[in-house]
Amino acid sequence: MSSSRSNVRWLTLALIVALIVINYIDRSAISYAVAPLTKAFGISTSQYGLISSAFSIGYMVFAFLAGPLVDRYGARRILLVGVAVWSVVTAVTPISGSFVGLFIARIVLGAGEGPGFPAASRTVSRWMPQKERGIALAMVGGVAVAGSLLIGGPLVTQLIAAVGWQGMFWVLAGLGALWFVVAWALLRNTPHEHGKVSAAEHEHIAAGQLAEERSSTERIQWRPVLTNRNLWIIAVGYFAWGFMFWGFMYWLPEYLSSQYHLGITAVGLFTVAPWAAGIGGALIGGVITDRVFARTGDPRSRLTIMGVALLLSGTALIPIFTSPSLTVAVTFISIGVGLGFVTGGIWWVAAIDAAPSQPGVAAGFADASFALSGIVAPSVMGFIVSVTGSFSSGFVVMTVLAVIGAGSLLLLPKRYERRKPPAGARAGLVAGAR
Known part of the structure; x- marks a missing residue:
């Protein structure tokens, strides 16, 4: 292999893995703040169950629509909009004030996170040749998900102990904002849109893709x-x-x-x-x-x-x-x-x-x-x-x-x-x- 081949595809993969980690920590953080949150808002155990379910209402709708959205607007734009939405919602969660406010916030959080995995998998398919997708999708679909929950517990509970349950949500919102800034500068839909990808890396990626993966999407048949x-x-x-x-x-x-x-x-x-x-x-x-x-x-x-x-x-x-x-x-x-x-x-x-x-x-x-x-x-x-x-x-x-x-x-x-x-x-x- 040519020594001049760049490795921007691995940087792109690292950005996607980081996104999934933040995604899952943000959605699960509420489970570690059940006691203070329910006390502050006067929420019962059964109401907390409904609030937890509310996330998946928005998630289900936008996960189902994610394919057409990504096809139309591109994975980069969908990911940037999604992380912006869920970071803002994470920040306002501690001040949502009531069962109704928190229920709505969780629906919007799910809507922001719903397109994440479809857009992430589309990015992987555009950036990684077939022979490298084993490790790529193992990182995105398995290690990042379980790993985020593995580190999420100690991280979130330590944040609650250090800055309080409200502060914990604000710190996590800040992590999402940081990813947005870095991804705005470095993440692109395809290798051809990234100025730092060498000719050798372009060739390496293109040689390991199927023709239909580089072509436009046909009309959906339901x-x-x-x-x-x-x-x-x-x-x-x-x-x-x-x-x-x-x-x-x-x-x-x-x-x-x-x-x-x-x-x-x-x-x-x-x-x-x-x-x-x-x-x-x-x-x-x-x-x-x-x-x-x-x-x-x-x-x-x-x-x-x-x-x-x-x-x-x-x-x-x-x-x-x-x-x-x-x-x-x-x-x-x-x-x-x-x-x-x-x-x-x-x-x-x-x-x-x-x-x-x-x-x-x-x-x-x-x-x-x-x-x-x-x-x-x-x-x-x-x-x-x-x-x-x-x-x-x-x-x-x-x-x-x-x-x-x-x-x-x-x-x-x-x-x-x-x-x-x-x-x-x-x-x-x-x-x-x-």
């Missing part, structure tokens, strides 16, 4: 998407995993605090384990999926891997149905989350396999089902806790949904046409970057 059996099966599975993911993201700190009477900084430390397990699960899932697909060329193998992982993830929660020790609870929640994250980087790929002629719409459809679970899970968990005074029934619901989702993935898909992955490409993540 009927084939909405009548696609395998796509609906994937949506059911993604909803099941999403219920567990969102449930723990919004309620794990409160569960640890109320069940085991932990202080705010201790809660932050104990939330590290599940998300650390998530990083490992995401990386393992990507490796297994790519290797199996490389051998079989059968897209259904991805559904099988997701089904098995989801089934094991749900059953791992069984020991915490009763009143376990803190060690048992953290251990088995970590196992469940880690196994769930095995599927984390595969859903979009599987959705695109199901509707390869319209990859953006297929990925958006799957992402919308995940967002729908984000509306349902926090409210259901909040209702269960307010009625029963316990989280146990919520964990039962997680397990039941995981079994249903796993059964759908393992037993119901239609047969795919078997095909071999492109030569020299990591099979699973080539399509996923579309």
